[in-house]
Amino acid sequence: MNFSIKKIIVITLVVISIIAALLGCDSDSGSEPDMEFHKKNQLTTIYKYGISPLNTDFVKETTTLVETIKRFQNDATLVNLQAAQKQWKAIQKVWKQLELYDLGNIASSFISFEINRWPSDIQRIDTNIKGTQVLSTAFITSLGSSSKGISGIEYLLFSNIENTSVLDMYTTDTYASRRMEYLLALSEDLQTKSIALQALWQTHGDGFTTALENGISGSQNLVVNAMVALIEEVILTKLGKPLGDSNGGTVDTQLLEAYYSEFSKEILQQHLIALQMCYTGNFGQNTEQEGFDDILELIGSKDVADKLIEQFSVCQSAIDAIQGSLQEEIISKPAAVVALKNSFRDLLVLIKIDMANRLGTTITFNDNDGD
Numbered sequence: 001m002n003f004s005i006k007k008i009i010v011i012t013l014v015v016i017s018i019i020a021a022l023l024g025c026d027s028d029s030g031s032e033p034d035m036e037f038h039k040k041n042q043l044t045t046i047y048k049y050g051i052s053p054l055n056t057d058f059v060k061e062t063t064t065l066v067e068t069i070k071r072f073q074n075d076a077t078l079v080n081l082q083a084a085q086k087q088w089k090a091i092q093k094v095w096k097q098l099e100l101y102d103l104g105n106i107a108s109s110f111i112s113f114e115i116n117r118w119p120s121d122i123q124r125i126d127t128n129i130k131g132t133q134v135l136s137t138a139f140i141t142s143l144g145s146s147s148k149g150i151s152g153i154e155y156l157l158f159s160n161i162e163n164t165s166v167l168d169m170y171t172t173d174t175y176a177s178r179r180m181e182y183l184l185a186l187s188e189d190l191q192t193k194s195i196a197l198q199a200l201w202q203t204h205g206d207g208f209t210t211a212l213e214n215g216i217s218g219s220q221n222l223v224v225n226a227m228v229a230l231i232e233e234v235i236l237t238k239l240g241k242p243l244g245d246s247n248g249g250t251v252d253t254q255l256l257e258a259y260y261s262e263f264s265k266e267i268l269q270q271h272l273i274a275l276q277m278c279y280t281g282n283f284g285q286n287t288e289q290e291g292f293d294d295i296l297e298l299i300g301s302k303d304v305a306d307k308l309i310e311q312f313s314v315c316q317s318a319i320d321a322i323q324g325s326l327q328e329e330i331i332s333k334p335a336a337v338v339a340l341k342n343s344f345r346d347l348l349v350l351i352k353i354d355m356a357n358r359l360g361t362t363i364t365f366n367d368n369d370g371d
Contacts, residue, residue, distance in 0.1 A: 096270035
């Protein structure tokens with residue numbers, strides 16, 4: 001083989017190598033720079049269209065609650081009591097979506113405990129009402145989280161199945177005046193905490209959307225772990241304990257979250273809505289819908305993406321199958337509640353194992369582990 005032929009062969013091989021490399025770059029949609037671009041879009045979508053609007057709504061609803069309770073204080077009628085109860089439910093619908101995003105710097109602040117520590121210490125609440133302490137802002141601030149917040153307000157507004165009996169506690173009871181003062185003070189403290197939470201997110205929002213690294217400090221990793229923790233809480237605590245999973249099978253409806261208000265099913269609905277919107281990136285008011293499903297398709301895991309979409313529908317169907325309140329159904333048709341719990345368990349497997357493995361997520365230990 002002469003020198004010219006060798007030279008042609010070498011040049012040809014070099015050209016082929018360059019073309020192959022270029023084609024490889026074009027087809028490698030999961031390359032590191034490309035993944036960072038999509039991850040940035042996904043996190044921006046979550047913050048801009050999910051977290052930020054929820055914080056705005058939460059401040060708005062807590063402010064309205066304060067106004068509603070002040071009207072109730074000035075005119076303690078059944079109508080005004082019912083208005084306060086309705087507004088409490090409006091707050092829960094927002095909070096139970098926002099609760100998903102208790103992560104990173106927000107979780108480290110422990111502000112969520114101040115906003116909603118469940119279950120409430122009702123004995124301590126009653127002791128505070130019957131005490132002699134001035135129910136000032138400083139006193140409320142000094143209280144443990146289980147004596148205030150959303151759950152504490154629920155107890156004060158729904159402490160009896162008969163609203164006429166609840167109203168009596170604010171009108172004719174020996175401690176009626178202090179009970180009203182305590183209720184108003186808790187609502188004002190909740191409003192203050194909602195404003196503080198919004199400020200925290202405004203401070204840390206940019207950090208959330210730019211933490212693109214893999215590993216436990218990356219925002220995508222934090223979000224996946226938050227989804228896992230919430231679903232585990234639903235399975236083990238919000239459904240499992242009332243069903244008797246941890247006490248030999250004895251059903252106990254008083255272990256349901258929002259037992260007094262019979263709002264347990266609606267809370268689970270809001271959790272599911274938050275989880276699904278976070279997964280798809282479809283928050284209703286945006287066109288920049290970059291979600292986990294898009295990331296999974298990007299890395300060639302459309303099978304997992306589709307299974308998750310299907311499982312969200314299964315969970316929704318299981319909630320829809322609960323005809324009355326969760327309190328009623330767990331007694332009369334426990335099988336339907338078990339089916340609901342199992343639907344969330346299947347969702348957990350898909351997120352904690354299938355999706356997490358495909359994304360390279362590090363699942364960290366949380367208090368609900370043990371499923």
